[in-house]
Structure formats: structure tokens, C-alpha cells
Amino acid sequence: MAEQPKLLGALPSPFVYRVIWALKLKAIPYEFIEEDLTNKSPLLLKYNPVHKKIPVFLHGDKPVCESMIIVEYIDEVWPQNPLLPKDPYERAQARFWIKFAEDKATSVWRMFRSKGEELEKTMKETQEMLQTVEEHGIGEKKFFGRESIGIADIAFGSVVYWLEVIEEAVGEGAVFEAHRFPRLHAWIKNFKQVPVIKENLPERDWMVTFFKNRREALVGSA
């Protein structure tokens, strides 16, 4: 296919960044199509009729939806710098942690949208989620189960980097404390230093301002 694949997205969505990282790690050229989520394009509605959400990956005329499913698709079509291990058991472990990120990391987005008692509850949930990953997930290797960045790192990288920003934007105290989560702190530092990731992280101060404004509009003053 001579035509470049297209990524339909809106920045700074953490879900869109997962796909960007996969594409960049494999040096796959693509066209980014910015979407206005308050006024969804016919393209988005056509290619993701079920969820009407970004990211949507268009390969030729074929849409793939759901960020981690897109990442897995990219890994299968462009096998250089593989993001999934070869061994079936290790693949099952990677998939387990991806599912954990998908199912449990929603507390971070809910934290962003809540205040008062609800905020306290979601902050606690987020810490429980982090605790589980700290104890059972990250292990002793540099990345999730391996020495080089892989699919579970992509899944969690978007969660944890956005959590760091959201924590600051919410301003109700730290959730992701270094003394409580030493392994995760070491891991996210390594993650952010991977050259492709470093070049493709939205700038932190800009993000904090962006999320502060969004939160104000959503939740009002605390």
C-alpha cells in the first residue's frame, strides 16, 4: 500500500499517544488527522460507529478502533521492534497487564472529573491500582517483564504520565508518591527517557495548564 496510514485523534489524549508511540517506535510514517471532539467529523462517525471515539487507525480504507487493539494490530503488520514477546506465556502476562490498565486506570480519569468525597474515593482507588502494579506487575526488570519497552509499558505509560499531570492539575495532594511506589517511579523515569518516548511526550507545563482549565470548566472551583 503506497498510501500512508492515518491516525484520527485529538491531543493530548493518552489513548492517541499510545498509538503514536507504537508508530514512532517502529518508524512508521503516518498522517495525523486532528478531530474536534465537540463536533465529531463524518470520518470519525463513519469509521467508529460503535464508540464514536478516538483514536481510529485507518490502514487503506480499513479502520481499527480501541487504542491497545490498534497497537497490537500495528505490531502484527509491522513486526520490526516487536512490542509483544514471542513466548505465549509472556504474551499472556503482557495482555493481563494491558487489561488491568484498561479496566482499573479509569480511576485516574474519574479523579480528574471529581471533587469532594468522590475525589477522595477516586484518589484512593488510584493508589490501590498503583499498589497492585507496584507489587505484582512491574517486577525486577527495567520495563514490564523485559529489558526494552513493550506493549504493557505503552499501556501504562499513558496512564502514569497523565496521572502525574492530573495530580498536579487537581492539586489535592500527591497520589503517586515516590516513597510508596519506588519501582513504578524508577520505571516511569526509564520510560520517559526512551528517546522515541521523550520526543513524543506532550510538554508537561502545557499539559498541567490544559488540564487545570478543563477541570475548572468541568468541575468548577473545588
Next chain:
Amino acid sequence: MAEQPKLLGTLPSPFVHRVIWALKLKAIPYEFIIEEDLTNKSPLLLKYNPVHKKVPVFLHGDKPVCESMIIVEYIDEVWPQNPLLPKDPYERAQARFWVKFAEDKGTPVLWRMFSSKGEELEKTKKETLEMLQTVEEHGIGEKKFFGGDSIGIADIAFGSVVYGLEIIEEALGEGAVFEAHRFPRLHAWIKNFKQVPIIKENLAERDWMVALFKNRREALAGSA
């Protein structure tokens, strides 16, 4: 590995059945270890699924795999006969999309329909209808199965959801949510699914399940 793999589970669980179907479809011998009492979890379960403490857990040698659809995908990779995922990456992505939909939208409404009453139940019924409508319109298409001519991973994911839904509906006795005239494609599909010989032989017996759910629901919710 001379040793048979083990499946830790309970019999009424739709999640455990997904794994049973995958194993049976591929004629893989295994040992079923019944987790007798989920209110008093065994050391084996707590050891091998420390994160969620849930069934099913699949033990291959001493290595545990958790989460029903992840187990199914693992089984498909280790034992490639009668493949459950297509070969083409785009078709695989579509299969995964519908597995995720079954997990995110399908199974949660099952549990809520089973355990709720009054306004909460009405809300859940509405969500169930929406979920079924999406699958009816976008998921099953004109194919016999999600997997095409033979059952695949998405059929396994939805099969447990829809069969579970039929049973809960009957146990609730408040009228059908999964009506044939509203969901003709899905009705044709579940009929075909239940007629696949391996599935037919490995479906939890309906009357037993309905009675079980009626009792459990009474214990949970009191009479509606």
C-alpha cells in the same frame, strides 16, 4: 509437558465456560479443579491469581494464566489446531474489538441484571438492550458466526454473555429483554452457536442454571 493443564473454576461461571469451550474445541485434555466456595477461596486460587482472586485460572505446568479471554487466546497460541483467531491482522483486530466489547459492555450488564431490582434493574435492562442493539447492527453482520463459517474467539466471548442473559431473563421472570423480533440476527446466531456439537455438549444445563440463579437472586435481593 506430560502433565495435563489444570483449570480452576466453578461450574455456573460463564467465564469458566469460555475456557472449557476453547479446550474442548481443540480436544485438549485437562483437569478441572472445582473452586468449591468462592466465599472461602482456596490457597491455590489466592496463590495463582493474587491480583483478582477470581476464577477461571488456567495452570500450564506451574504457570498461571488469568482472565478468561486472555486464557482463551493463550490456549489458541499454544495449541494451534482448530484456530479461534483468524490469520489476517485486520480480521484479528476486528475479533479483538468484539471480544473487548463483550468484556466491557456485555458481562457487566449480566451481573447487574442478576443482582439488581426496581429502578436499577430497569436501567440495566435498557443498557442491555442498547448493548444487544449495537451487536445486532454492527457486530454479527451477515455471517453465521463472528468468526465466519466456524466459531471463533468473539463467538466464545459473546456466547457466554448471551446464554447467561437467556438464563437470567428466565430466572427474573419479568419478560424478555432478548426478544427474537428485535434481534433476529443474534437469535439466529445463538441458535447456531448452541448447535455446534462441542458447545452443545458443554453448555451448563439450562433448568439447573435457572434454578440456581433464582435461589441466588432471592438470597441477594430478597423477592423483587
